[in-house]
Amino acid sequence: MDISNICVIGDDKRMDYVAEELYTLGFDVYREEKNINNKSMIVLAPPANEKMTRRIIPYLEYGQFLYAGAMSNRLRHQCELMQIDYVDYLKIDELNKKNAILTAKGIIKNAIADGAIFENSINDSTISEKRCLVAGFGFCGKAIAKALADEKINAKVDVLVRRKELRNNIEKNGYKFIDMNNVKEFNLEDVGIVFNTVPALIFDEKLLKCFKPDTKFYDIASGDGGIDYDYCEKHKIYAKQYLGIPGKEYPSEAGKAIAETIIYDINLR
Numbered sequence: 001m002d003i004s005n006i007c008v009i010g011d012d013k014r015m016d017y018v019a020e021e022l023y024t025l026g027f028d029v030y031r032e033e034k035n036i037n038n039k040s041m042i043v044l045a046p047p048a049n050e051k052m053t054r055r056i057i058p059y060l061e062y063g064q065f066l067y068a069g070a071m072s073n074r075l076r077h078q079c080e081l082m083q084i085d086y087v088d089y090l091k092i093d094e095l096n097k098k099n100a101i102l103t104a105k106g107i108i109k110n111a112i113a114d115g116a117i118f119e120n121s122i123n124d125s126t127i128s129e130k131r132c133l134v135a136g137f138g139f140c141g142k143a144i145a146k147a148l149a150d151e152k153i154n155a156k157v158d159v160l161v162r163r164k165e166l167r168n169n170i171e172k173n174g175y176k177f178i179d180m181n182n183v184k185e186f187n188l189e190d191v192g193i194v195f196n197t198v199p200a201l202i203f204d205e206k207l208l209k210c211f212k213p214d215t216k217f218y219d220i221a222s223g224d225g226g227i228d229y230d231y232c233e234k235h236k237i238y239a240k241q242y243l244g245i246p247g248k249e250y251p252s253e254a255g256k257a258i259a260e261t262i263i264y265d266i267n268l269r
Contacts (some may be wrong), residue, residue, distance in 0.1 A: 038064060044066070050072050092265065096139045097139055108153070135195070157176070
């Protein structure tokens, strides 16, 4: 790839670490748009939404290469019109796996801070007497379930999913499979903590009534999340949504992961 420099654009704290990591690898790295030329590789902070699109479009030229996360349709269209190669790095599995591990680490840290998970005298967190439910078994669901089942926490982990074909994989990892389509067949009254990763209203009034009133709900799903927060507030059920944990709580690790993903992708070309 013939590039003259790398311009890392965006105020997200992760981008400082992306720039630092790329610089240590020997690239000429800049943090301002004025350094962009027709042979620049441009790295945009996530999300590359409409605001970021308006910011960067005046600097786009044929021959550039662009990396961005959660790209707007307009930015994609503009790159295609100008024959600019682009990659949405948030669609690369290796980065999603790394972000999922950071998300799991962060949501459990928050559960400890809230008192849902207690720390013992040797600073290991433990909820071994509590049953935990993880909704969804994508990258984040898998990472959270694994972290909860780790010997330092040693929780009893149930996984709630719609797809029955995931059952073998879930049970192979030592978790209990719960079919979302037949949830009433499973006793949920002794579940102490719920971690939702599904970006759809899974925990509606009907499902919430299956849990005891003091069950705590942690939601990392995007958008409006997957929990009926109005119902929870009305019935004094503990429920919180946490978005963007990697960037907010672990900008150094998250930035390094983005940089490593970009370098890996570059080396494939």
